Amino acid sequence: xxxxxxxxxxxxxxxxxxxxxxxxxVIHLAPGEPSEVDPANPxxxxxxxxxxxxxxxxDAPLYMQYVYWVRDLASxxxxxxxxxxxxxxxxxxxxxxxxxxxxCATLLVWTLAFPTGIQAAIHRGAVYDRSxxxxxxxxxxxxxxxxxxxxxxxxxxxxxxxxxxLKTFGMDMAPPLFQTMDRVWHLVIPSLMSALGGMAxxxxxxxxxxxxxxxxxxxxxxxxxxxxxxxxxxxxxLRNALLPFVTMFGFLLPGLIGGSVIFEQIFAWPGLGRLGYxxxxxxxxxxxxxxxxxxxxxxxxxxxxSDILYAVVDPRIRTGLQGDG
Amino acid sequence: MTEDPKQYVEELPPSxxxxxxxxxxxxxxxxxxxxxxxxxxxxFTAVFGKVLTEWVVVFDPEVVRLPEKFLPPLTFSSTDDVxxxxxxxxxxxxxxxxxxxxxxxxxxxxxxxxxxxxxxxAVGISLAIGILLGGLSGFYGNVRFxxxxxxxxxxxxxxxxLCFPTFFLILTVVALLPPSIYNIMIVIGLTSWMGxxxxxxxxxxxxxxxxxxxxxxxxxxxDRRVIFAHMVPNAIAPVLVSATIGVATAILTESGLxxxxxxxxxxxxxxxxxxxxxxxxxxxxxxxxxIPGMAILxxxxxxxxxxxxxxxxxxxxxxRR
Numbered sequence: 001x002x003x004x005x006x007x008x009x010x011x012x013x014x015x016x017x018x019x020x021x022x023x024x025x026v027i028h029l030a031p032g033e034p035s036e037v038d039p040a041n042p043x044x045x046x047x048x049x050x051x052x053x054x055x056x057x058x059d060a061p062l063y064m065q066y067v068y069w070v071r072d073l074a075s076x077x078x079x080x081x082x083x084x085x086x087x088x089x090x091x092x093x094x095x096x097x098x099x100x101x102x103x104c105a106t107l108l109v110w111t112l113a114f115p116t117g118i119q120a121a122i123h124r125g126a127v128y129d130r131s132x133x134x135x136x137x138x139x140x141x142x143x144x145x146x147x148x149x150x151x152x153x154x155x156x157x158x159x160x161x162x163x164x165x166l167k168t169f170g171m172d173m174a175p176p177l178f179q180t181m182d183r184v185w186h187l188v189i190p191s192l193m194s195a196l197g198g199m200a201x202x203x204x205x206x207x208x209x210x211x212x213x214x215x216x217x218x219x220x221x222x223x224x225x226x227x228x229x230x231x232x233x234x235x236x237x238l239r240n241a242l243l244p245f246v247t248m249f250g251f252l253l254p255g256l257i258g259g260s261v262i263f264e265q266i267f268a269w270p271g272l273g274r275l276g277y278x279x280x281x282x283x284x285x286x287x288x289x290x291x292x293x294x295x296x297x298x299x300x301x302x303x304x305x306s307d308i309l310y311a312v313v314d315p316r317i318r319t320g321l322q323g324d325g
Numbered sequence: 326m327t328e329d330p331k332q333y334v335e336e337l338p339p340s341x342x343x344x345x346x347x348x349x350x351x352x353x354x355x356x357x358x359x360x361x362x363x364x365x366x367x368x369f370t371a372v373f374g375k376v377l378t379e380w381v382v383v384f385d386p387e388v389v390r391l392p393e394k395f396l397p398p399l400t401f402s403s404t405d406d407v408x409x410x411x412x413x414x415x416x417x418x419x420x421x422x423x424x425x426x427x428x429x430x431x432x433x434x435x436x437x438x439x440x441x442x443x444x445x446x447a448v449g450i451s452l453a454i455g456i457l458l459g460g461l462s463g464f465y466g467n468v469r470f471x472x473x474x475x476x477x478x479x480x481x482x483x484x485x486x487l488c489f490p491t492f493f494l495i496l497t498v499v500a501l502l503p504p505s506i507y508n509i510m511i512v513i514g515l516t517s518w519m520g521x522x523x524x525x526x527x528x529x530x531x532x533x534x535x536x537x538x539x540x541x542x543x544x545x546x547x548d549r550r551v552i553f554a555h556m557v558p559n560a561i562a563p564v565l566v567s568a569t570i571g572v573a574t575a576i577l578t579e580s581g582l583x584x585x586x587x588x589x590x591x592x593x594x595x596x597x598x599x600x601x602x603x604x605x606x607x608x609x610x611x612x613x614x615x616i617p618g619m620a621i622l623x624x625x626x627x628x629x630x631x632x633x634x635x636x637x638x639x640x641x642x643x644x645r646r
Binding site: 014015018019022023026027133134137138140141142143144145146149153257261262265273276277280281283288291292295296297299300 | 356481484485487488489490492493494496497498500501573577580581584585597600604607614618621622625626628629630633
């Protein structure tokens with residue numbers, strides 16, 4: 001087991017290195033530079049541009065820029081082009097804003113998708129199954145911002161739920177209890193809207209996994225020995241259907257950055273996705289690059305975690321896959 | 326006992342090819358069938374839309390008629406404000422006009438072609454890369470290339486690509502490149518081939534051990550013949566499914582990019598950018614928002630349903646139940 005984990009970590013480290021090179025070259029090979037963002041600004045004199053270029057090593061050869069980036073990132077001194085703030089600090093603050101939204105949305109997805117999917121699989125072909133199937137496909141197919149705008153139009157008038165930002169402006173003097181309630185209240189609609197798509201996909205997946213398992217011999221055996229239907233479904237079938245979902249944990253983490261750009265933009269949520277969007281608008285290379293890199297590292301960490309979990313849960317993996325990578 | 330052996334033969338179900346069987350199963354899935362009809366309709370709309378908006382003056386989507394802006398759907402064009410040659414087809418705005426008095430119906434027609442071609446070309450690129458890399462990895466995976474095998478090389482590269490958050494990567498690259506509709510197609514294609522590559526590889530690995538492939542190899546068929554005559558036709562089903570769903574995803578991605586302001590730039594109209602422009606007029610001119618939104622929803626839904634229908638119909642494992 002230790003060898004299994006160690007080899008996996010080593011492989012991931014090599015991948016991290018390749019990922020960092022790829023991310024760096026994608027950003028720097030594309031045309032367009034931070035100094036060109038605002039060419040109409042009369043205060044940007046050629047010498048200022050030269051100063052910026054020098055400060056950020058933009059004239060150095062590409063591989064040296066890569067070395068500088070890694071060095072600055074490792075020492076935490078990487079500065080944003082836009083406001084010269086340390087990149088890691090910026091990302092950390094935005095990460096703390098994104099985290100509650102991410103946790104709420106993930107909880108919603110996982111708690112709602114499972115019952116829906118299991119019920120659909122049990123009543124395969126019935127009205128419930130067909131209507132949830134259709135609803136799931138509709139949610140997968142609708143552009144997220146289209147649905148969000150419709151919901152915003154509807155809920156703001158009806159329930160008075162806030163849909164902008166993560167807290168009400170001017171609440172800083174309020175008692176801590178009210179501040180917390182205000183923040184939770186602001187979470188409702190954004191987390192629900194960003195959960196809908198994932199919920200639809202996951203419930204479909206749960207359904208197909210359950211269908212796969214329900215036809216197995218051990219489920220028939222459980223029924224034959226006279227176990228109650230609930231016991232058959234939730235103890236014998238569901239436990240075995242859960243196995244593949246262990247791997248899905250790995251792909252949750254990167255959603256923190258990539259999946260949130262549009263929703264954070266809609267709800268003016270100052271999180272990681274918006275930070276990335278603002279950085280792209282400003283050609284803020286260090287921020288874009290570091291965000292992409294962190295997302296990739298998170299994915300790798302996630303898949304490592306799910307590989308280990310899978311090996312813990314399923315002994316076949318531990319013994320069977322020792323030989324190859 | 327003299328029984329006619331033919332009698333038994335006639336009682337057997339008529340033999341059908343696998344494709345006929347799949348077609349029969351597909352027809353039984355009513356949602357997928359409706360989806361397929363919608364797609365056929367859409368294809369006609371797109372082709373006719375291209376022809377009409379390109380060469381027929383009354384369908385020109387770029388005619389600006391400032392006196393007639395923000396007209397709701399099914400409004401007649403008033404004859405005095407707009408010169409005769411600028412009037413829409415039949416003198417009626419089927420889907421209303423936008424903030425510049427452009428005919429939304431004509432714009433949607435033009436957009437249907439552009440949106441579809443983004444989907445098809447992006448998926449074409451991603452399939453080409455995915456099949457090439459997956460096939461190489463599955464068939465020539467054991468070939469050594471220095472220290473590493475071809476398989477390791479390709480699959481590790483796929484892993485690396487899978488690490489990046491797709492939408493954020495697309496956004497980054499599209500935003501850094503000069504705005505162009507071709508860049509959007511290419512970038513979506515270049516960032517979405519990993520799934521295809523993985524399952525084409527898996528299919529090829531499984532097929533290589535099948536008896537008919539071993540037989541073909543042992544009678545001396547060339548690699549090219551083994552791959553294209555024997556293996557590709559058997560591996561094509563999942564590719565078809567993922568292509569159908571890929572078009573849907575590409576159309577959604579384009580609308581997401583449009584929402585963030587990095588979509589297809591004027592003068593091209595796509596459903597995504599009509600929708601993204603329409604969101605600013607959601608109170609004054611709701612049709613500018615709801616018409617393209619519903620159109621995208623219906624079309625993407627149709628692609629997804631057809632894709633799922635195909636998956637069920639082409640999968641022999643699901644079929645037996």
